[in-house]
Every structure is written in structure tokens, then in C-alpha cells.
Amino acid sequence: MNFLDRRERRPITPSLRDHVLEDLPEIAQITHDELRSKTIEAWAYALAQSAFDRVTDIPGEANPGTLRLRRGNQADHLRSVTRIALAIADDFVGAFPEARIDRDIIIAGGLLHDVGKAWEFDPENQARWQGDPSQSGLPALRHPVYGAHICIAVGLPEEIAHIALAHSHEGGFQTRSLECLIIHRADDPWWSIAGAAGLLDPVSDGILAGRKITPRLLPG
Numbered sequence: 001m002n003f004l005d006r007r008e009r010r011p012i013t014p015s016l017r018d019h020v021l022e023d024l025p026e027i028a029q030i031t032h033d034e035l036r037s038k039t040i041e042a043w044a045y046a047l048a049q050s051a052f053d054r055v056t057d058i059p060g061e062a063n064p065g066t067l068r069l070r071r072g073n074q075a076d077h078l079r080s081v082t083r084i085a086l087a088i089a090d091d092f093v094g095a096f097p098e099a100r101i102d103r104d105i106i107i108a109g110g111l112l113h114d115v116g117k118a119w120e121f122d123p124e125n126q127a128r129w130q131g132d133p134s135q136s137g138l139p140a141l142r143h144p145v146y147g148a149h150i151c152i153a154v155g156l157p158e159e160i161a162h163i164a165l166a167h168s169h170e171g172g173f174q175t176r177s178l179e180c181l182i183i184h185r186a187d188d189p190w191w192s193i194a195g196a197a198g199l200l201d202p203v204s205d206g207i208l209a210g211r212k213i214t215p216r217l218l219p220g
């Protein structure tokens, strides 16, 4: 039995918050002060409850052991998805100014959609879940569910918790918000495009083949 401990494994320090901002500099583009500070707090809280010191320490993988970047880490994925989602939002609003898309929610939601991966990728959790999936489940909770928990725990708006929960397959059971739909559409093909461009480790080849994707060879 593993009791979910609400205390941090490590203290949330000013340097931990500084590292979140260093690793995810797009946070500075969030114009709403409380949303910006709670975006930092959510990642700091998630990291403090995990084995990872920084967002850049979390492997660049879609799920543990699958679709793994050859080079780069989870921050590269989060930042790219956020920039793609912003490009979608800005293009629509540019062409159709009557469209109402909340840029702050796109940025915070894009940078936090995988905040639950700090827990799902934690080696200690993985060892426990893989040790006896019949006891714990494998994983006990996927990162969208744990990510929603983090967002709620630090007092983020429900719009952000919704994006953490519904950006992935879990959202298939819900009506997604407009901003969540944009994050979902930026995130869902990201790993396929990375794979087609040859940016994923060969461990990903089986899944790519199932998607009828052949990795393009990289120079050299």
C-alpha cells in the first residue's frame, strides 16, 4: 500500500522556482500576474514531489519507455507544443478578430499540460508500479490525472486543470474547451512529426510503424 503523501519530498525553494522559469521562459509571456506565479508554483510543487530537480531533467518521452527523443528533454516538448498552440491561436485571431481565444490560458495550459509527468516518470514510482502492476496499476494514475491534481492543489483556474486532464486520451470522454482543443491538436501529432523527422530513438520505431510513419534519416 502506498499512501500518497501531500508533503513535498523536497522543500519548494526560490531557486526551484527560478529554475522553472529558466527552463520554461515562455511563462514570462503570461500577462495575468496570479496565473503566471501559479504556473511556476505548479511545476515547483510537482518537481518537489518527485525525484527530478528541474523540468529539463524529465526525459523527452511521450509516455515512459515510448516515443523517446534522441536529443532533448520534456521542456523541449512543452515549449514547442506551447509555441505551436500559440501560432494556431494567433493565426485564427489575426484572420478572424471576432474569435475569442485566451492567450494566457494557451500559454499556461501548454506549459502545464504534462505537469503530471514529474510523477509518472519518477523512477521510484515506475519501479513500484512495474514491480507489481496487479497491486498498484501501471501507472497507478496517468500524468493527465495527476497533472489535474497538481493544478487544483496550487489553486490554478479550472480551465488549466481541464487542459492537464483532457489534453490526452482522457479528454475523449469530455467536451474540451476551445483552448484545450488547441493544446490537444498541437500536442497529439507532435510525437508523430518528431518521429517522421527522424528525431526519435529507435525504441519508438514499433509505435511509429503502427502509425504508418517511416522516420526520415538524419544527416550522417
Ligand SMILES: [Fe+2]
Pocket: 077, 081, 113, 114, 187
Ligand atoms: Fe504533451
